[in-house]
Amino acid sequence: MHEMGIVIHLAKTLEETAREEGLTKIGSVTLDVGEVSGIVTDYFEDCWNYFRRKHPVLSEAELHIGIIPALTWCDSCRSTYETVKYGRVCPNCGSGETWLVQGNECVIRQIEAED
Amino acid sequence: MQNRSYRIVEVREQVLADNGKAAEKNRECLKQNGSFLVNLMGSPGAGKTSTILKIIEKLREKYRIGVMEADADGDTDAAAIGKTGTRVIQLHTGGLCHMDADMTGRGLLAFDIKDLDLVILENVGNLVCPAEFEVGADLRIMILSVPEGDDKPLKYPLMFSISDALLISKTDTEGIFDFSRDLAVQRALALNPDLSVFFVSAKTGEGYDEFCRFLDQKISAKRYLSAGKEEYE
Ligand SMILES: Nc1nc2c(ncn2[C@@H]2O[C@H](COP(=O)(O)OP(=O)(O)OP(=O)(O)O)[C@@H](O)[C@H]2O)c(=O)[nH]1
Ligand SMILES: [Mg+2]
Ligand SMILES: [Zn+2]
Numbered sequence: 001m002h003e004m005g006i007v008i009h010l011a012k013t014l015e016e017t018a019r020e021e022g023l024t025k026i027g028s029v030t031l032d033v034g035e036v037s038g039i040v041t042d043y044f045e046d047c048w049n050y051f052r053r054k055h056p057v058l059s060e061a062e063l064h065i066g067i068i069p070a071l072t073w074c075d076s077c078r079s080t081y082e083t084v085k086y087g088r089v090c091p092n093c094g095s096g097e098t099w100l101v102q103g104n105e106c107v108i109r110q111i112e113a114e115d
Numbered sequence: 116m117q118n119r120s121y122r123i124v125e126v127r128e129q130v131l132a133d134n135g136k137a138a139e140k141n142r143e144c145l146k147q148n149g150s151f152l153v154n155l156m157g158s159p160g161a162g163k164t165s166t167i168l169k170i171i172e173k174l175r176e177k178y179r180i181g182v183m184e185a186d187a188d189g190d191t192d193a194a195a196i197g198k199t200g201t202r203v204i205q206l207h208t209g210g211l212c213h214m215d216a217d218m219t220g221r222g223l224l225a226f227d228i229k230d231l232d233l234v235i236l237e238n239v240g241n242l243v244c245p246a247e248f249e250v251g252a253d254l255r256i257m258i259l260s261v262p263e264g265d266d267k268p269l270k271y272p273l274m275f276s277i278s279d280a281l282l283i284s285k286t287d288t289e290g291i292f293d294f295s296r297d298l299a300v301q302r303a304l305a306l307n308p309d310l311s312v313f314f315v316s317a318k319t320g321e322g323y324d325e326f327c328r329f330l331d332q333k334i335s336a337k338r339y340l341s342a343g344k345e346e347y348e
Contacts, residue, residue, distance in 0.1 A: 005247070006247075105129070111126055
């Protein structure tokens with residue numbers, strides 16, 4: 001359900017980009033999706049395949065998804081560790097003063113397109 | 116893709132960038148009209164409509180209030196609000212699981228908000244998607260009802276992280292359900308230390324005086340700030 005909402009926004013952003021860049025047809029889209037972004041990539045692809053047909057510029061666009069691993073920074077021992085493996089508590093020093101530095105994003109990296 | 120030649124365009128844009136822009140537009144529109152927008156979120160049946168009715172009861176003398184109902188596609192909630200004589204519009208999300216900034220903006224336009232001091236958006240009943248889509252609100256309030264359990268912060272961390280206030284509702288049912296106030300608050304504050312927490316019951320009225328005083332303060336603060344700025348400009 002959530003993926004559909006994101007796909008609708010992805011389509012909007014792509015149509016805007018196509019207009020700005022004067023592109024008539026988008027051949028592929030590459031997304032960078034964070035490991036803890038909450039996006040289920042299989043389901044996201046299904047939503048995309050359903051939705052792209054409704055947009056002439058996007059109808060042939062293949063979706064490529066690159067996963068960005070989630071990393072957390074520990075303020076106490078000033079190092080990073082894998083978020084998914086260890087969660088909020090630093091495995092090196094046990095501190096909870098930690099922040100996610102990457103892994104919850106959903107960014108359009110590039111598109112392949114025809115003028 | 117046959118033999119067409121494609122060129123590669125670097126985009127590097129957040130997928131939700133367009134939503135961010137629309138939210139910024141809403142904030143600007145609210146500022147210009149001197150209105151305050153509340154985004155009220157929570158699971159289906161958590162007590163969103165009951166809370167709006169309490170806010171109306173307590174703040175209607177002071178502020179001109181409007182309500183945007185996005186929850187589901189029926190209009191029973193809108194009808195309940197309408198009975199109080201408050202201005203209300205029903206937004207149809209067409210089955211979408213959240214309100215986005217663009218739809219909210221259209222609601223604000225439909226309202227003619229220069230005549231309103233406080234606009235309350237009852238978002239779609241859902242703890243996931245509304246958290247991902249900012250609408251440009253001045254205050255994000257989430258409701259967690261006692262029957263839903265004290266482990267919700269563990270399951271839906273984002274909603275707790277992005278909210279400014281947490282209403283723990285239906286406290287009159289605490290005897291029936293296994294709900295620990297301490298655990299719920301600890302888990303919520305671990306995600307978001309800035310969260311203001313209130314315990315309320317629409318049935319007994321508990322907590323709504325205190326919560327509405329908090330809301331009142333936030334609305335006044337925005338007014339002072341924007342009035343102060345004008346003097347300096
Ligand atoms: N016991 C008790 N029941 C409550 C309380 N607040 C709301 N309810 C009941 O809970 C049900 C849902 O309340 P609403 O205020 O409609 O909740 P909502 O979040 O707007 O629900 P939806 O719009 O359907 O998602 C209703 O039957 C209310 O009477 C409360 O404080 N105590
Ligand atoms: Mg409701
Ligand atoms: Zn550490």
